[in-house]
Amino acid sequence: MLALHRPAIRLLLVIALFVAWFPGRANAERIKDLGQFDGLRSNQLTGYGIVVGLAGTGDDSLDYSTLGVKGAVSRFGLNLPAGINPALKNAAAVMITAELPPFAKPGQRLDVTVSAIGKAKSLRGGTLVLAPLLGADGQIYAMAQGNLVIGGLGVDAADGSKTVVNDPAAGRIEGGASIERAVETGFATRFELSFNLSDFDLTNAKRVADAINRAMGDGAARAMDGTSIRIAAPVGAEARVALMSRIENLEITPADAPARVIVNARTGTVVMNGAVRVGPAAVSHGKLTVRIDEEPQVSQPAPFSRGQTVVTPSSAINVEEQGSPMFLMPRGAKLSDIVDSINRLGASPGDLVAILGALKQAGALKAELVIQ
Incomplete structure (x- = not known):
């Protein structure tokens, strides 16, 4: 029987050793996850281009689209006569953005994002004409071209109703740009x-x-x-x-983050990290409600009395105060103590913001209070 249990005993010993070893490394992080070496950064690229092949959802006759198409066709020896502007419902002017990673070499491919800058309703089915991508120094670092992949959808009905899913006026081209110049790190x-x-x-x-x-x-x-x-x-x-x-x-093993409370006053969202502490403080929270009901009284004169109808105002004022018991936060109270105490008060997110602000002003909240 002992021989039959030896594999299980060995397995339990391995698990015990792993559990004993793991907690010491649970909070360890690689240096590469904490930052990066100076100079090894990505660079943003931007360009202007024309998307063609749209099914009547382009910019129509916008000037910058017209000029862009004229410039594109002029590279192939086709010069449109002066004063003649093509109808461009099948084309759209777009901005092209991409990110050039460090150590990128000529010939490698980049993903690009294409977004309409005019009145184009949708870029679905379009093709980006060859366009340069420039860096902040004005130099060309890549050339972009290809068929767009659109995740959005827009449908217009004859009665004027419209349905839009996501954004059909923006799309991506996977591997749509070819790197032409490397960045020296x-x-x-x-x-x-x-x-x-x-x-x-x-x-x-x-x-x-x-x-x-x-x-x-x-x-x-x-x-x-x-x-x-x-x-x-x-x-x-x-x-x-x-x-x-x-x-x-x-x-x-990274250092503990500084105690910080993040409050979004618009949405009532409150986030506190585990380092937040509260000094001795007494907190009481209640609500005062004033209700005024107007019930005007109408007095009708007797028939043939030559009297006048009189409206007598009548107001009923009711004051209700919802009190909550005061509770004491002990010295060094942790995040869980704060949450439990405030939950006992039944405070809403807006009330929680007021309580935290008051604790900070009283000097009891040992944390940085950031209100967004």
Whole structure:
């Protein structure tokens, strides 16, 4: 019987070891998830183009669409006579946007988004004519062309009614742009590498620098501020790529986020993180309702009395106050204590905003209160 249970015992031992090991690493995060190296960023590209082949849902005779079509056909030696503007219900002027990732090389493909900028009702079934995509420096980095994929739908009826699902005036072209120029990152020639955290935090910057020093040796990294960590870099692109790959996969335990309460006053949404604490405070919340009912009294004169009908105003005022018991928040109350206490009051989201604001003014809320 003991031999039959040995596999199960071994399995339980493995699970126990895994459970004992896992909690220590549960909060660990890779450095690559906390930020990125300086210079390794994407770049936005923008262009102007013409979509053709629409089923009568284009811009009609808008000037910029007309000029765009004239410019497109002129590249093929077709010059339209002056004063003649083609009817362009089957074409639309569009803006094209794309994102150029770091280390992108000529010949690779990019996904592009195409959006109508005129009166086009729908781009469904359209084809984007070859158009350049420019960066912020005015240089051409890609060329876009292809058939659009539209996720929206619009239908017009003869009586003027209309149904629109999503947005048929915008679409995408998967792999619709070809990269023509690479962006120089300069990471291979810099004296030092710089790693920038996504969120400012002095503790995380120090922990990232310490993790790199433990892996690479003392003095390999220096925390310059709450965002940037400077790293000594070897010579050569290949050695730097290997170093950056190793650094990205190091793990640290991030510092706890600062106590913060986010309040959206328009929707009544309140979000608090687990670091929020409340000092000793007594809270009471109630509602006062004043109701005024108007019941005018009409007095009719007797027949043949030559009297006049008189309307006498009559008002009934009723005041109701819904009281709630006062409760005491102890020192160091946690998020769960705050939520339970406020729920006992039956406070609405709007009331919760008022209570949190009052606690902050009283100095009892130990957190940053952000009202959107």
